[in-house]
Amino acid sequence: xxxxxxxxxxxxxxxxxxxxxxxxxxxxxxxxxxxxxxxxxxxxxxxxxxxxxxxxxxxxxxxxxxxxxxxxxxxxxxxxxxxxxxxxxxxxxxxxxxxxxxxxxxxxxxxxxxxxxxxxxxxxxxxxxxxxxxxxxxxxxxxxxxxxxxxxxxxxxxxxxxxxxxxxxxxxxxxxxxxxxxxxxxxxxxxxxxxxxxxxxxxxxxxxxxxxxxxxxxxxxxxxxxxxxxxxxxxxxxxxxxxxxxxxxxxxxxxx
Amino acid sequence: xxxxxxxxxxxxxxxxxxxxxxxxxxxxxxxxxxxxxxxxxxxxxxxxxxxxxxxxxxxxxxxxxxxxxxxxxxxxxxxxxxxxxxxxxxxxxxxxxxxxxxxxxxxxxxxxxxxxxxxxxxxxxxxxxxxxxxxxxxxxxxxxxxxxxxxxxxxxxxxxxxxxxxxxxxxxxxxxxxxxxxxxxxxxxxxxxxxxxxxxxxxxxxxxxxxxxxxxxxxxxxxxxxxxxxxxxxxxxxxxxxxxxxxxxxxxxxxxxxxxxxxxxxxx
Numbered sequence: 001x002x003x004x005x006x007x008x009x010x011x012x013x014x015x016x017x018x019x020x021x022x023x024x025x026x027x028x029x030x031x032x033x034x035x036x037x038x039x040x041x042x043x044x045x046x047x048x049x050x051x052x053x054x055x056x057x058x059x060x061x062x063x064x065x066x067x068x069x070x071x072x073x074x075x076x077x078x079x080x081x082x083x084x085x086x087x088x089x090x091x092x093x094x095x096x097x098x099x100x101x102x103x104x105x106x107x108x109x110x111x112x113x114x115x116x117x118x119x120x121x122x123x124x125x126x127x128x129x130x131x132x133x134x135x136x137x138x139x140x141x142x143x144x145x146x147x148x149x150x151x152x153x154x155x156x157x158x159x160x161x162x163x164x165x166x167x168x169x170x171x172x173x174x175x176x177x178x179x180x181x182x183x184x185x186x187x188x189x190x191x192x193x194x195x196x197x198x199x200x201x202x203x204x205x206x207x208x209x210x211x212x213x214x215x216x217x218x219x220x221x222x223x224x225x226x227x228x229x230x231x232x233x234x235x236x237x238x239x240x241x242x243x244x245x246x247x248x249x250x251x252x253x254x255x256x
Numbered sequence: 257x258x259x260x261x262x263x264x265x266x267x268x269x270x271x272x273x274x275x276x277x278x279x280x281x282x283x284x285x286x287x288x289x290x291x292x293x294x295x296x297x298x299x300x301x302x303x304x305x306x307x308x309x310x311x312x313x314x315x316x317x318x319x320x321x322x323x324x325x326x327x328x329x330x331x332x333x334x335x336x337x338x339x340x341x342x343x344x345x346x347x348x349x350x351x352x353x354x355x356x357x358x359x360x361x362x363x364x365x366x367x368x369x370x371x372x373x374x375x376x377x378x379x380x381x382x383x384x385x386x387x388x389x390x391x392x393x394x395x396x397x398x399x400x401x402x403x404x405x406x407x408x409x410x411x412x413x414x415x416x417x418x419x420x421x422x423x424x425x426x427x428x429x430x431x432x433x434x435x436x437x438x439x440x441x442x443x444x445x446x447x448x449x450x451x452x453x454x455x456x457x458x459x460x461x462x463x464x465x466x467x468x469x470x471x472x473x474x475x476x477x478x479x480x481x482x483x484x485x486x487x488x489x490x491x492x493x494x495x496x497x498x499x500x501x502x503x504x505x506x507x508x509x510x511x512x513x514x515x516x517x518x519x520x521x522x523x524x
Contacts, residue, residue: 053423071425079423090291090416091471100413104424109406137471157424 003031004067006161006191007052012061014044014051021047025061025216029161032207034187037195039212045195046082048212049165053079066160075104078159080151083170088139094149095121095134101153124152129182143170144179161191168196262496267383271492271502274385277393278449279462279484281400285442286463286484287477288404288435292415295460297334297436300349302443302455304330304356309377309452310363319377320389323447327440330356335436339429380451380503382492389448396441403438411435412473449488450503461510462487465517487513 009027013020021044029035039045050056052063054070065073098121099113125131128148138146147170154162171179186192187206194206210218262268289298308326312319334348364371376384404411414421414431422428446455466479491506498505 055419055422074423075425077423079420081417081419085419086417091467091473091476092412092416093472096412096472097416100409100416100420101424103409103413103421103426111409113409139471153420 005030005064006033006066007193008062008064009048009052010062012048012051012058012063014047014056014058020214022051022058023215025212027210027216027218029191029193031191034192034206035194035208035210036206037193037210037212037216039195039197041197043197043213045197045212046165048216049079049163049193049195052163053077075157076160078151078154078157078162080154080162080164080167082165083143083147083150086146086150088141088146090138092138093134094125094130094136094138094141094152097138097149098124098153098156101156105157120156121152124156125149127155127182127186128152129178147171148179148182155186159190161193162186164192164194166196167194259493262493267385268492268496270385270387270390271382272489274382274390274393274449275488275492275506276485277390277397278445278458279488280397280481281442281445282459283462283466283479283481283484284400284404284477285438286459287466287473287480288411288415289439289459290463290467291473291476292435294439295456296349297331297345298439298443298459299456300334300353300356301327301330301436301440302447302452303353305443305447306361306377306452307356307359307363309374309447310360310367313367313371313374314363318388319373320392320444320447323377324441324444326356326359327443328437331436331440332433335433376451377447378451378453379501380447380449380454380506382449382488382502382506383496385448393445393448396445400438400441403434407431407434408474450506454503454507457507457510458484458488461507461514465514468517468521483510483513 005028007027007029009025012022012025014022025048027048037045037048047056051058052065052070053074054063063070066076067073095118099117101124102113102117102120103111122131122134125134128151130145130148130152133141133145133149138149141149147167151162151164151167167183168179195212208218210216289295305323305327308322308324309319310322311326312322315322330352334345334352337343337348338345364374373381373384375381410421410426410431413424413426414428415435418428418432421431442459443455446458450458462483463476463480465483466476469479470476487510488506491509492502494500494509495502495505
């Protein structure tokens with residue numbers, strides 16, 4: 001029996017101001033996939049995520065999340081928006097922010113958080129390795145810690161799939177390795193769609209790769225051909241090669 | 257004139273009570289206005305109130321009731337147009353701000369005779385708050401406190417990250433409209449205290465100061481209410497002793513406190 005796709009995008013087109021932003025996108029994310037979507041800035045990566053989440057209505061084509069329309073099913077997705085869209089000066093503690101991820105499943109007018117909710121929030125924070133920061137204000141955290149807190153907010157509702165938009169932009173070099181370890185741990189237990197312009201992020205645990213630059217160049221394995229990357233980026237870049245366990249990038253030429 | 261003799265006057269007691277009621281509203285709503293950066297929207301809503309006051313004079317009804325209608329109308333119009341007409345909020349604020357004032361000016365021109373308390377509505381006169389207005393303020397405070405209490409977690413989620421709130425299927429549109437209506441109610445309360453033109457100062461200054469003291473929305477609201485009570489009370493006393501306009505005095509006391517807090521922060 002074939003499993004149902006977690007996310008299915010069919011022949012999706014989106015125009016804005018008479019410019020084609022997304023052109024004939026087909027994408028199928030299966031349970032257990034760790035799907036990396038690469039592409040240059042302005043290639044439509046964030047827009048594609050927003051169409052998948054039903055935040056933007058496409059001109060043509062369909063999106064299904066676990067077989068249903070986005071607006072009815074998007075609460076099953078753990079969405080991790082780009083960090084630069086946040087107002088981190090907002091007076092809110094890390095735990096409160098993570099708890100807000102549970103609001104969608106509460107009914108009625110007065111939505112209060114129970115001890116069980118707090119336990120879920122603290123568990124999500126522990127998964128991200130920042131349980132000790134629960135009571136801190138988000139404005140007092142480093143970029144890398146803020147990023148982990150935002151992922152914890154997505155995890156708290158026990159989502160079917162995690163949608164990460166540029167999760168490494170603000171991660172500081174000192175905590176980068178630890179951050180990738182945590183991401184790698186997550187990939188063992190959940191379906192993940194990861195969008196990034198930084199192809200160095202692609203590590204060995206990615207199962208599928210696609211390039212997005214208005215069109216989506218898919219490839220049903222973690223192998224990425226030079227032609228795909230060239231087409232998507234227009235100019236040649238480093239490509240991902242087989243056989244290297246941690247960084248699947250071709251090494252940079254030695255510095256002059 | 258001593259403090260005790262002042263306190264024995266009913267008009268003075270009313271003024272202090274009005275200050276406390278207004279401070280509760282502006283502490284709670286002002287906090288959200290500050291953290292969500294809605295100061296300009298609040299300015300638009302408060303100036304639109306002038307249209308309602310003019311209409312009140314023209315039709316011979318209570319001007320504050322006219323203001324209530326106009327502020328809620330302006331709030332809902334801006335909220336709806338931002339979502340439906342894809343206009344920048346900035347542009348809508350400019351349009352609503354000036355249109356409200358223009359309607360007010362026309363109505364007052366068309367009203368025969370003289371509009372007696374016009375100056376009070378523009379610049380506030382807390383020492384002349386009638387008993388009936390106190391009752392209206394009490395009802396509005398109750399509505400604001402209960403609504404924010406019920407929707408607190410939702411309002412925090414939607415003002416912190418509107419897009420994420422949409423993704424987890426919170427009723428974002430309705431929450432934002434509710435928030436705009438709450439701002440409108442608060443503005444109507446503050447008109448009596450500091451007047452249409454000075455409303456945004458009282459809405460923002462206490463909350464801006466309390467923001468420097470805490471990183472929690474609830475605590476920020478509490479501090480903002482207390483600061484507001486302190487500033488209005490001090491302003492009322494100073495204006496009574498020196499016989500100067502009360503609204504302007506309250507604002508200048510608040511602004512002085514804000515200046516001191518900012519200066520202290522600079523030297524830390």
